Amino acid sequence: MFDQTTAVDEVQKTYLTCGLGEERVALPVVRVKEILDPKPVTPLPHTPDFLLGYIDLRGESILVADLRLLMARPYRENEPDTRIIVLLVNINGQEHSVGLRADRVFEVTRLDDDRLEEFAREGLLNWDNRMVAGVGRRNGEFVTVLDLDGMLSTGVISDFHDQVAADQGNFREAG
Numbered sequence: 001m002f003d004q005t006t007a008v009d010e011v012q013k014t015y016l017t018c019g020l021g022e023e024r025v026a027l028p029v030v031r032v033k034e035i036l037d038p039k040p041v042t043p044l045p046h047t048p049d050f051l052l053g054y055i056d057l058r059g060e061s062i063l064v065a066d067l068r069l070l071m072a073r074p075y076r077e078n079e080p081d082t083r084i085i086v087l088l089v090n091i092n093g094q095e096h097s098v099g100l101r102a103d104r105v106f107e108v109t110r111l112d113d114d115r116l117e118e119f120a121r122e123g124l125l126n127w128d129n130r131m132v133a134g135v136g137r138r139n140g141e142f143v144t145v146l147d148l149d150g151m152l153s154t155g156v157i158s159d160f161h162d163q164v165a166a167d168q169g170n171f172r173e174a175g
Helices: 004-012 154-174
Strands: 014-020 023-028 032-035 051-057 058-064 083-091 094-102 104-110 132-136 141-146
Touching: 004 051, 014 083, 014 094, 014 141, 023 132, 083 104
Parallel strands: 023 141, 058 094
Antiparallel strands: 014 023, 014 104, 032 083, 051 058, 083 094, 132 141
């Protein structure tokens, strides 16, 4: 007999692993709608650098963010392995489709021992970790599991990029 509760539990422990340079990040597979090859993105005026614009997906306009820039990593042009991951995110109680551009997609998998370690939520080491659900391991290597709703919320994005800009300004002044 098929146990629906067990099936739901199994899906919730499954992740899509992606690459950003040498880093591995994971997204909950239950939130993934589809994975696309790169396609032309129509830019929008006066948007942050990480917001590339939008694509048409069978009649639906989908905003596309560059995962590298969203996580304060250097920009990289599309390469043969680049993918747009269309995800469902919950912003202010409403579900939205959003595309994230990643360097590559590895696999749909479970973490070693199904274990996800969470970091303290109270600003450990003055680090705003609202973008990260925790850290797991896949084949013994670290994988950062992203908190989609957290990292794509207006407050987190604004705070994060204000801090990155301030840190870069301080670094330039000190150098």
